[in-house]
Structure formats: C-alpha cells, structure tokens
Amino acid sequence: MSSSADFRICPDTGFKIHLPADKLIKWNAVTAVVFLLIGGLFGIGVAMTRWPAVHLLPADMFYMALTAHGFDVLLVWCIFFEIAILYFASSILLGCRLATPKLAWLGYWLMLIGAVITNIAVLRGDSSVMFTSYVPMMAAPDFYLGIILFAVGALVGCFVFFGTLVIAKREKTYEGSVPLVTFGATVAAIIAVFTIATGAVILIPTMLWSMGAIAHIDTVMYKVVWWAMGHSSQQINVAAHIAVWYALAAILFGAKPLSEKVSRTAFLLYILFLQLASAHHLLVEPGLSSEYKVFNTSYALYLAVLGSMIHGLTVPGAVEAAQRKKGYTKGMFEWLRKAPWGNPAFSGFALSIVLFGFLGGISGVMMGTEQLNIIIHNTIYVPGHFHATVVTGTTLAFMALAYWLVPVLWQKELVLPGLAKWQPYLFGIGMGLAATFMMGAGTLGVPRRHWDINFADAAIGYDFSGAAHLMMGLNGVAALMGGIGGAIFILNMVGTILWGKPKTKAAEAEPAPVAPVGGAATVSSYGNAGTLAVPGTFTLAMVFLVAFILYFFVNWKYLAGVWPIS
C-alpha cells in the first residue's frame, strides 16, 4: 500500500499526484516526443523526395525512410503518448495510486527496446517493407520482433491502467462514475487490447515465416488479420484524442459535457462498431464478397461514424455552453471569437477538431465506401486522409494537451511562449494543406509509396498532368511548413523540461473546482443544469454536414465517369 508520502499536491490544479505515476507519465511523454522528432525527420525526407523538382533521396533510402517514418510516428509516437494519457486519466484524474509501477516500467522498457530493434532493422536496409509489411515481401525477423515487443509493452501499460481503475474503485478515491475523460481513455485501452491481440495473431507467424519455420502465409488472410490490428490501432488514437478534446474543454473553459449520456454512448459506439474494421482496406482485393465488404465497413449503419459525428457536436458544444455561461452570449459566435486563440492549448485543440472532422473524417468515409474505393485505392489520397486524421487530428490534440500538461507536471514556464502561440497554426495549417494536396494528387491517380512519378528508366512512361506535379510540389512546401511547426513544438517541450524557469506563480487559470459529490443530488434536481442551447455549434455542425454531403456525392459522380466495371 502506498502512503500519503508517495503523493504531491499539484499547486496549479489541486490534483493529488502519485509520484511513481508522475515519473512514468513524464518518461512516456518525453520518449514519445523523441520518436516524433525522429519520425518527423524521416517524414521530411519522404516529402522532399516526392516533390518532383527536389527528389531528394535515392530510391533505396526513400523506401527505408518511408518505412521508418510510418513506424516511428504512426505507432511509436502515438502509443507512447497514449500510455502517458492512460496513466494521467487513471492515476491523476482519479487521485489514485498507480497500480504496479514496476510492471509499468517493464512495459516502458519493452516498448522502448522494441522500437529501437525495429528501427535498427529498418535502418540496416534489409527491411524496407513499409509499415504494413505485406507478405510475401519479407523483412528480417528482428523487424517483426521489435514490433511484437513494443506491442507487449503497450499491453502491459493497458493492464496497469485497468488495474488502477480497479484500485480507485476499491479504495473509493472518487464517487459515482469515472470522469468522461477517463471513460474515453478506457475505451481507447479496450480497443488497444483487441488491437494488440490481433497483432500477435498475425505478426508472430510472420516472424516465424521470416525465420524459415513456416513455409507460406496467405496474402489475403494476412491483410484481413493485419488490418484488424492496423485499422483498430488508429481507433485507439481517435478514442484517445477525443478524450483529450474533452479534457482540454474542461481545463480551458471548465466545460461540462452537454450530456454525459450522449457523449459516453458515442464512445461506446467505437468499441462496438470499429473492432473488425479491417474491411476498409480490402475493398478492391480478390476473394472477398461485396456482402462481406459492405457489411463490415458499415455494419449496415455506420454507427462508428455516428459516434464521431456526435463528438463533433458535443465537444465544441460543451465549450460554447461554458462560454455562454460566462456571458459571451452575443450573436451566434461571440463565444468563439472571444476564445483564447493565442493560447496554443486552445488553438491546437480547435484546429484539431476542425481539421480532423472536415479533412480526415469526410475523406475517410468517402474512401471507405466499397465502390468509391476503386478510384482512390493506393493512390496518395490514402496518406492524405490519414495525415489529416493522425497528424492534424491526433498529433495536434496531443500537442495542445502537452502545452498544458508539461508546464503543470514539471512546474516550469514554457521557454518560448511567443513561438508557441504560432506553433499550432504553422503545424496544423501546414499539415492540413499537405493532406489536402496529397488528396488532390490522389484524385489524379498519383500512386502512394512511389519513388518517381516521372518513371525514370521505365520501359513505358506516363506523363502526369501539370496539376499533379504542382500538387506534389505544394505538398512538399506545406510539409516543410508543418515540419517547422513540429520543430518548434519539440524545441519548446525539450527546452522547457531542460531549461525552463521554475513556475513562480500559480497558473492564471482559476483553480479547478473541487469535484462535486453527486450522492446528495436527487433525481428531481436533474435537468442538464449546466447546459444552454448551443446555436453556434449547431450551425457549424450543419456546415460540416453540407460539406460532407456535397463531397460524398461529387465522388460518386467521378466514379460514374470511369469505365464500366462489373
């Protein structure tokens, strides 16, 4: 049992912080940022090579950098940061000691060692098989081994999180239900367990095959199982960054969810309807029926899309309600105009919601539609989509949280507050543009994972249009802009941790109110007390819906224009 000596009280927030949890959160977050830097640098190399006029790297280096980029940012950066979020959402938010800190450290080291092993395998040059490692293209056994170790470490982290929830419940460190943010983190952790189990099912045999112990792996079966890991792993990101959105709305505005019931149900939809979503990646593969594809991408109703559309209203809606309560009630949008746009935690949060919804969400549903997939499969539209979701959605939300969390946990002032103000705009808009240009080039047929769209030394060439070349060039420019934004973030975080001045005064934000105890509330006093009408958010949601409808049907029109296929 831990004693009170193992805790400190956060001077900014009043949270009771368990010291071992504090240390683990810091180390996981810092490691995440280091891998963001490494993966980001590989990403710049990739974008500079795909800029036809620059064409930076030779082919072998390009495919190596692309493999490392995918692994380091899509997996390592996101999952390390998510482990930090899990510990934050359990131990700190529930005021509870972290379960088995020693096991949590074991998980940390497994993840780190795994990430290093896979990076070495890739940089050695014999495992440039891309992040997806489709068979029968074979990587060295340690490429798979590193990913497996990383995944086992992450699994340990998930169980430490679950254990902490159990302890908090048993030791009654909170009353009633867990906070919405913790609930969202729980959803992320449950999806993570499923994801990692699936990963083991496919990566262990693939490693054995690479070692020569298994003769053959079916290529379609590989993809079906691999994507049950690959697609679900992105749902961990979504659930985690939406939990972060709710956390930031609460931290920045004291916002309450419009309705606990609606927001929690929307999270539950993720668990129930995203799990087997690998079919999105198999829409133009041989050997699978249309019934299978249509049902498994949509479950007949797109209930996971519904979940995201609900959060798209309830997160900004919670902010609007909180702002209106403070008196920003003029017109439709005073609450938004008077928001703290100079605070990177807010601007990152706001851009993350808008870019994730408009760019990532709409494009994702479009390309996940069985027939529409024919006109985008494996074009650079696909990376365009997931840069919108994972970079401008997840990564930007995590950055926004870090602007609040790092000064609070380390009790230090940001070293470059002036640059920090601009950082979310540089990074968000830069990467948002990069995603848009990739999607644009993809609609013109530019392939993804391709070293040279000028087809140097190919027997038969193809001339992409000027527009395609222009967009790949603009993608390079936008990626540089995003890269500068990313560099400023990393500089700010590392600088603050290493050389930041200790905080002298408490944060300007009012101290977080003490959690009200719900036990005394009678049923007659309910009535969404904190909720006001949210006309501004509703209007924005309708704008989103119109954009969604137009874009969806425009793509059916494109499809109708190509050769009849049956």
Add this chain to the structure above:
Amino acid sequence: MSIFPPAQRIWWKEPIERSEILWVTIALVWCLVLFFMMPYWHLYGDQNLANEAYKIKPEVFAERTEAMAEKYTVREEGDTGIPVVHPPAGSDIYMLARLWEWWPVLELEKNQSYRLHLSSLDWQHGFSLLPENINIQVHPDYEMVITITPNKSGEFTVVCNEFCGIGHHTMTGKIHVVDK
C-alpha cells in the same frame, strides 16, 4: 467537468438537450444514406467489382497469359519489344504482374466488354489504370476476374501502386483502346 466524475450521480437519467437530439437524428439518417448508397450502386451503378476470384498457381496463370499472347499478338512495341495483343471482343483477357512489368500490352475495342484476369507471379502489386484512375489490388496465388468496358478510346497506362521493391517505379504497362 469532463475531468471530474459527473456532477449528477444518476447522469443516465438526465434529459438530453434539444439541439443534441436533433443532431443525433440528422447524423443517424445521414449514416443510413451512406450505407444505402453501396447496395444502390450495386443495383443501378455501372462500376462494381464482380468479386469473381480463383486460387491459381503463378505458373498456370503465366501459361494462360502466354497462350493468349501467342494467339492474338498483332505487333511489338517499344525498345523492349513487348507484344501488343488484340484479343477478340467479349473474350477472356489476361494481364500479369511481375517484378517489374505489366505484361502484355493489350489492345481493346471501344465499347466492347472483356473479362480481364489479373494476378501476380511474385509479390503483391497494384493495378492502377491512368488517367481513368481505376485501382485494383493484385495478389499472387489469386486470380481476380473483372468485366471491363472501355468507353473511351486512346492510350491508357497501367502503373503499379503497391510497393514492390526497388524497381517499383519502373513497373508500368499499357492498354490501347481503339475505335472499331
């Protein structure tokens, strides 16, 4: 606040605000539309994959492709002398993927339908027909059959859009569509 336990302990009995209910309803209807577009297009649209596929050994697929080429080659093209095959309208036609080419070049007639067989002899490849932007994944050991009806004449290029090693960018092929 979302970072604290719900203020109302019995939160699941709280009524839901009107605009939230309205949005959930609208979104639900839209999600149904999203779903129904897929079966609708199967019934009334012209671009659907037939899902006809067979397990096949690479050497068998290569034999069939070569048999077609032997029978219907009309000329050779380019520096590499790749055969240009003009199969009869309505017939079964083959294009094989291997490191790093699409073989052979096909010459098709406009507005005629063909049963196109696709398979790979080695790794996975991506059949990407440009500038139409029709994209099909090609696997080894699987033969996918789709019926295509080129409705525009001209020269179409097939590029590979699934990463297949260092020569990936040189993997190209061609389909000519001629007026009858």
